[in-house]
Amino acid sequence: MRKLLTLWIALAAARAQDPARLDSAKIEGSISGTVMQSSSGQPIRDGRVVVSLGQGKSLDATTDAAGRYSIKGVPPGEHRVGAMAPDREGRIGGFGPSAMRPVTLHAGEELTGFDFRLVFRGSVAGKAVDQNNEPVPGLRVVAVTREYHAGALRAVMTLSGTTDDLGEYVISRLEPGRAYRIMADRGGQRLSAYSEAPLDPALRRPAVVPTFFPNSRDLEGGEPVVLRDGETREGVDIKVVRAPSFCMEGRIAGGLGPRAYFSISPVQPASGSAGTASYYHASPGAVVPPDGKVRICDLPPGDYEIAVSESGQATFSELVNFGTASLTISDRDIPNFTVIARPRVPLAGEVAWFGQPPDPPLSGELRLFLQAVTRTNRANTTAPIPGEFSFAGGVPMDEYKLDINGIPAGVYVKDVVYGDRSVLLTTIRPGAGMTGASLRITLARDGGTIAAAVTGKDGNPVPDCSVVVLPGTAPSDAMAAALMQTGKSDQNGRWSSATLAPGKYIVLATPETIDRSPETIARLWAARTRGETVELTAGGKPSVTLAPKPLE
Numbered sequence: 001m002r003k004l005l006t007l008w009i010a011l012a013a014a015r016a017q018d019p020a021r022l023d024s025a026k027i028e029g030s031i032s033g034t035v036m037q038s039s040s041g042q043p044i045r046d047g048r049v050v051v052s053l054g055q056g057k058s059l060d061a062t063t064d065a066a067g068r069y070s071i072k073g074v075p076p077g078e079h080r081v082g083a084m085a086p087d088r089e090g091r092i093g094g095f096g097p098s099a100m101r102p103v104t105l106h107a108g109e110e111l112t113g114f115d116f117r118l119v120f121r122g123s124v125a126g127k128a129v130d131q132n133n134e135p136v137p138g139l140r141v142v143a144v145t146r147e148y149h150a151g152a153l154r155a156v157m158t159l160s161g162t163t164d165d166l167g168e169y170v171i172s173r174l175e176p177g178r179a180y181r182i183m184a185d186r187g188g189q190r191l192s193a194y195s196e197a198p199l200d201p202a203l204r205r206p207a208v209v210p211t212f213f214p215n216s217r218d219l220e221g222g223e224p225v226v227l228r229d230g231e232t233r234e235g236v237d238i239k240v241v242r243a244p245s246f247c248m249e250g251r252i253a254g255g256l257g258p259r260a261y262f263s264i265s266p267v268q269p270a271s272g273s274a275g276t277a278s279y280y281h282a283s284p285g286a287v288v289p290p291d292g293k294v295r296i297c298d299l300p301p302g303d304y305e306i307a308v309s310e311s312g313q314a315t316f317s318e319l320v321n322f323g324t325a326s327l328t329i330s331d332r333d334i335p336n337f338t339v340i341a342r343p344r345v346p347l348a349g350e351v352a353w354f355g356q357p358p359d360p361p362l363s364g365e366l367r368l369f370l371q372a373v374t375r376t377n378r379a380n381t382t383a384p385i386p387g388e389f390s391f392a393g394g395v396p397m398d399e400y401k402l403d404i405n406g407i408p409a410g411v412y413v414k415d416v417v418y419g420d421r422s423v424l425l426t427t428i429r430p431g432a433g434m435t436g437a438s439l440r441i442t443l444a445r446d447g448g449t450i451a452a453a454v455t456g457k458d459g460n461p462v463p464d465c466s467v468v469v470l471p472g473t474a475p476s477d478a479m480a481a482a483l484m485q486t487g488k489s490d491q492n493g494r495w496s497s498a499t500l501a502p503g504k505y506i507v508l509a510t511p512e513t514i515d516r517s518p519e520t521i522a523r524l525w526a527a528r529t530r531g532e533t534v535e536l537t538a539g540g541k542p543s544v545t546l547a548p549k550p551l552e
Contacts, residue, residue, distance in 0.1 A: 043067025135167025140187030188282030250337030349439030461493025472504030
């Protein structure tokens, strides 16, 4: 009898747990599909698919021989799903192809056919020769691309290679569809702080001019190289240009110690951000001598920047003194110049509301990130909403882009002012404004959002399609690039913007990849007449239906 009673209690307990299990099964769902190469359609084996759940949590699966994957136990909600293929060494998370897609999963949904078509990067190969068609070894060969960044069009040096004894080079992992100019130059070799080049320019050897494929002295004259998915482009040969060699002589000041270093580089192209990555290249340089006197030679005509930096005693990565100077060589030496390295400057500010603050007050804080445009200098801090903030220890006197994260839902950044100048769409130069200048970040709550549904000719939703929101009153390509919002439609063809300021907007959908290169922005600018015009009012949530169209 006691055994029967025990069995009955166990069965009752199991029945009591069954509804919870059923509820759990209804709540959690799954995502499955295939991962293939975009151009060939070949399945990708041993790839990795990851569902990001936030707070450092994720679910993942590995693709089989047919490129299939399945991820179970996915909670409902909006997620980001990423797919990665192994790189050439078979590693996941290296430099192999990858893609990210948004997904909206309902409770208990078993989503199938959530496929990825990964784009494989390409490479260029060629040879650098001189005016006698002799190979030139030891040159840096770098892929330069142009991009609107922080309110300006910049030429950015990306991936690079080095010419061997035969003058041959290879540059790998270049993005297909992007226009690159391939440039050969001397690279970041070590300099002598005080060059012994002859005083008479006629006795100096010719200088290597940064040369763009096939034989241009400037970027605009270079022939753009655009790769297809996974393409290896050979025969990208560069005939290196040489020019008269000049020197610049001067002094580096600022009470510097033994850790002070100076470097010289062209103003453009420069290191910086392009696409979703940042690239930083070493520039020719040397340790600052005790007397601060330097002489830099073997320079062709052009615009240059000299940068001097001194790291702290605790770590080489923390700069305690920093300074720059811009110089132009035309047809003669520069006899004297001065670069002054200055201590870090304080940078503080406040976050304020535009109009009436919310009642009850919003809780939370902004995360502020300063990143130098052409260097690795960076700083970050947090700011209460509203309230005062400061960057601890100050920042080097460089040119920075400010990124603001943690903006609450329904809120947008109306303006950022440094001193008396708006820097919302441009860069910040701490210490270059009025004495005691501070940052003021103004938040507003009178904005709205725009929702888009992307459908094909058959009326069915179009997933993984680029959606672009352009300001209707942008005065130029650069401002359009700075203000536009982009995203990808989910598996139901839907996308929604972040909170936008009230005003006129143009919304369009395209199957093409969107970046901030001048080529893409120009095509978007031309295509805006074919988009849907939306008047966004305070608190508005308009929705538009879009048919994807190629950019012309």
